[in-house]
Amino acid sequence: MSYDTVRGVDPALAxxxxxxxxxxxxxxxxxxxxxxxxxxxxxAQSSELTNKYAEGYPGERYYAGCEYADDVxxxxxERAEELWGAEHVNVQPHSGTQANMGVYxxxxxxxxxxxxxxxxxxxxxxxxxxxxxxxxxxEVEQYxxxxxxxxxxxxxxxxxxxxxxxxxxxxxxxxxxxxxxxxRVQETAESVDAYHLADIAHITGLVAAGVHESxxxxxxxxxxxxxxxxxxxxxxxxxxxxxxxDDIDAAVFPGAQGGPLMHNIAGKAVGFKEALxxxxxxxxxxxxxxxxxxxxxxxxxxxxxxxxxxxxxxxxVDLRDSHPDTSGTVAEEALxxxxxxxxxxxxxxxxxxxxxxxxxxxxxxxxxxxGFDEEACEQVADIIYEVVDNPDDEDxxxxxxxxxxxxxxxxxLYEGDGSITDYE
Ligand SMILES: *Cc1c(COP(=O)(O)O)cnc(C)c1O
Numbered sequence: 001m002s003y004d005t006v007r008g009v010d011p012a013l014a015x016x017x018x019x020x021x022x023x024x025x026x027x028x029x030x031x032x033x034x035x036x037x038x039x040x041x042x043x044a045q046s047s048e049l050t051n052k053y054a055e056g057y058p059g060e061r062y063y064a065g066c067e068y069a070d071d072v073x074x075x076x077x078e079r080a081e082e083l084w085g086a087e088h089v090n091v092q093p094h095s096g097t098q099a100n101m102g103v104y105x106x107x108x109x110x111x112x113x114x115x116x117x118x119x120x121x122x123x124x125x126x127x128x129x130x131x132x133x134x135x136x137x138x139e140v141e142q143y144x145x146x147x148x149x150x151x152x153x154x155x156x157x158x159x160x161x162x163x164x165x166x167x168x169x170x171x172x173x174x175x176x177x178x179x180x181x182x183x184r185v186q187e188t189a190e191s192v193d194a195y196h197l198a199d200i201a202h203i204t205g206l207v208a209a210g211v212h213e214s215x216x217x218x219x220x221x222x223x224x225x226x227x228x229x230x231x232x233x234x235x236x237x238x239x240x241x242x243x244x245x246d247d248i249d250a251a252v253f254p255g256a257q258g259g260p261l262m263h264n265i266a267g268k269a270v271g272f273k274e275a276l277x278x279x280x281x282x283x284x285x286x287x288x289x290x291x292x293x294x295x296x297x298x299x300x301x302x303x304x305x306x307x308x309x310x311x312x313x314x315x316x317v318d319l320r321d322s323h324p325d326t327s328g329t330v331a332e333e334a335l336x337x338x339x340x341x342x343x344x345x346x347x348x349x350x351x352x353x354x355x356x357x358x359x360x361x362x363x364x365x366x367x368x369x370x371g372f373d374e375e376a377c378e379q380v381a382d383i384i385y386e387v388v389d390n391p392d393d394e395d396x397x398x399x400x401x402x403x404x405x406x407x408x409x410x411x412x413l414y415e416g417d418g419s420i421t422d423y424e
Contacts, residue, residue, distance in 0.1 A: 001042060025413045028380065028404060030342040032314035032363025033174070033202060033228050036370070036413060037267070038274060041233040045267035053259045057249060072266045079272035083208040083230075084216050086239035091268055092252050092260040093236030096201040096225035097126040102238050103197050103221045104134065106251035108167055113139045115166035115194070117152075120346040120354060121145040122175035122316075124199065141166065145176070147349030150307030150316075152176070154184050161192045171219070172199030175345055175361050177291075177310035182215035189220075197221045203312060204237075205229025205365070208275055209284030212312065220244070229287065229313055229365045232271020235264045283368060287313045290364040293374035297381035303388075306347055306359070314363040318347045323388060328357045334391035335360075339404035340384060360388075370411040379407065 001021065007014035024036065037045075054069040055062040058077075061069070073091060080089040093099035108114075114134065117123035121144050125132040128140030141164040146153040161169060169192075171185040182198050189196035198215035204224035206212035215222050222239040226232040240248055253260070274280065288311070295305050295315040306316040319326055328344030335342060347359035362384070364377060372380075383400045390396040 001039075026405070026408050027339040027341050028407065029366035030340060030362045030364070030380075032342075032361055032365070033225075034363070035228060035231045035365045037227070037231055037233050037271065040274065041231070041267045041271045044270045045233050045263050047263050047266055049262035049266050052262050054262050055253060055259050057253075069262050072262060072269055073260070076265050076269035076272060079269060079276060080237060080239070083272055083275055084204075084214065084222070084239055086216050086222065087242045088240050088245040088248070090238040090248055090252050091235075091265055092257065093223075093238060094257060094261055094264070095234070096124075096199070096223060096236045097132075098252075098256060099223035099225070099236035099238045100124075100126040100197070100199060101133070101256045102248055102252040103223060104138070104168070105255045106244065106247040107195055107221075108138060110137050111139060112167040113141065113164060114168055114170060115141050115143065115157075115161060115164055116170035117173055117176075118142040118144055120350055121348050122173040123170075124174050124201070127170045127199070145306075145348040150305075150348060151178055152180070154181065154188070157185070158188050158191070161188050161194070165192055166194045168195040168197055170197045170199060171215070172197075172201065172203075172223075174202060175314070175316055177295075177305070177312055177314055177316050178307050179212055179311040180215075182213060182218045186215075186218050195220045197223065199223045201225040202228050202314070205231060205275065205280075206284050206288065206313060209281045211281075211284045211288055221248075226268050226271065229284065230271065230275055231365070231369065232275065233264055233267030235261065235268055237268070286373070287364050287368045289374055290368050290372055290377045291315055294362065294364060294377040294381050297378040298384065301381065301385035303385070313365050314361055316345060316347060317360045317362070318358060319360065319388070320347075320351070320358045326388060326391060327352055328360045329355070330391050331360050331388045334387050334397065335384065338383065338387055338397050338400040339408070340380070340387070367411070370413055372407075372411055376407060376411065379403070 003014045003017045053063045054066050058070040058073050076091040114128045116127035128134045143157045169189045186196050196219040198219035203212050207214045224237045227234040291310045295310050302322045304318045304321040332344040342362045345359040345361040346357040352358050387400050
């Protein structure tokens with residue numbers, strides 16, 4: 001996008017916006033939760049709908065002048081229902097966290113019990129962390145990843161569910177490289193008479209494209225974010241059966257939010273339309289193929305992967321075996337210097353701390369949007385190896401940086417006219 005108008009009003013802000021645009025073009029976004037929204041999504045998100053108040057739902061608004069807001073929200077809902085096959089969809093949550101809040105508010109009372117995965121094992125703040133409203137409002141017990149295998153220990157989850165007697169069990173994670181057995185978690189939830197919330201924030205796109213098992217129609221509630229693998233711009237979404245529709249809608253508005261971000265809902269609508277095209281299935285499959293290729297090549301270089309591989313869009317590298325003296329923080333910083341942007345991450349059985357953990361998490365959704373294939377991802381793995389193996393060697397880093405520049409140029413984010421390259 002061009003920021004000429006902003007520049008006329010506010011050069012300092014234009015510098016920051018252009019700086020961010022150029023940073024995205026000249027670096028490799030490997031933070032597993034990030035992606036590059038299309039030109040159409042960006043345009044819709046910056047529309048005049050940012051001016052409009054539309055409290056309520058289509059056909060039942062608290063303000064006048066909502067006819068186009070209604071059209072936009074109905075398009076987003078219809079397409080989401082088609083993409084995920086849900087009976088009821090609420091597209092108003094401002095974010096994935098707000099989507100989860102909607103479910104908790106609808107189904108739980110303060111003091112009720114949540115059973116969820118530990119943040120340090122790949123869970124999310126909004127699943128009951130003490131620093132989050134969930135940790136302050138509800139009683140929380142947490143399950144873990146088996147540190148030996150790197151997989152969810154479903155049997156341990158069963159015993160914990162029996163012991164704790166939760167009101168809701170949360171599945172769906174931020175740093176789990178394997179397919180989640182939603183049916184298995186559903187059986188556990190039913191056995192203790194708890195609701196099951198499947199939070200597919202990271203894998204919305206993989207589920208929509210059918211490359212990951214869907215929890216829709218299995219779990220009672222499915223929440224997601226719209227800016228990760230589904231690539232529909234920033235926001236959240238809730239899906240459920242018709243029987244919970246009114247409770248969920250009332251919990252989102254007026255329960256948790258005021259006026260919906262109609263411009264973001266417009267972004268969701270057009271992003272969902274893009275995801276309904278056959279090309280999106282190829283994209284999602286390529287995301288997974290790329291993550292497998294990246295992981296395999298990292299393993300060839302001697303790195304250990306949590307669970308020894310991936311079924312999804314991300315790999316979690318445990319540096320302790322191959323590089324015991326290199327923390328995730330050191331690796332993250334050295335890689336950022338050469339233009340590979342990913343994040344340090346805790347690993348199951350963490351022996352350092354959340355601020356200086358032993359792992360790094362790397363995802364392929366954004367690279368795949370730029371057109372990366374398996375071979376290009378193997379090149380990225382080679383660069384990651386060189387840098388993590390020599391985090392203080394300036395010559396190695398200079399060479400790595402030049403290779404990243406070449407890849408950014410080969411898989412350019414923008415066409416000559418400045419628009420974002422279409423995915424294939
Ligand atoms: C990313 C994520 C969310 C949503 O986060 P927001 O930043 O609030 O949109 C929710 N749950 C999980 C598991 C996530 O990874």
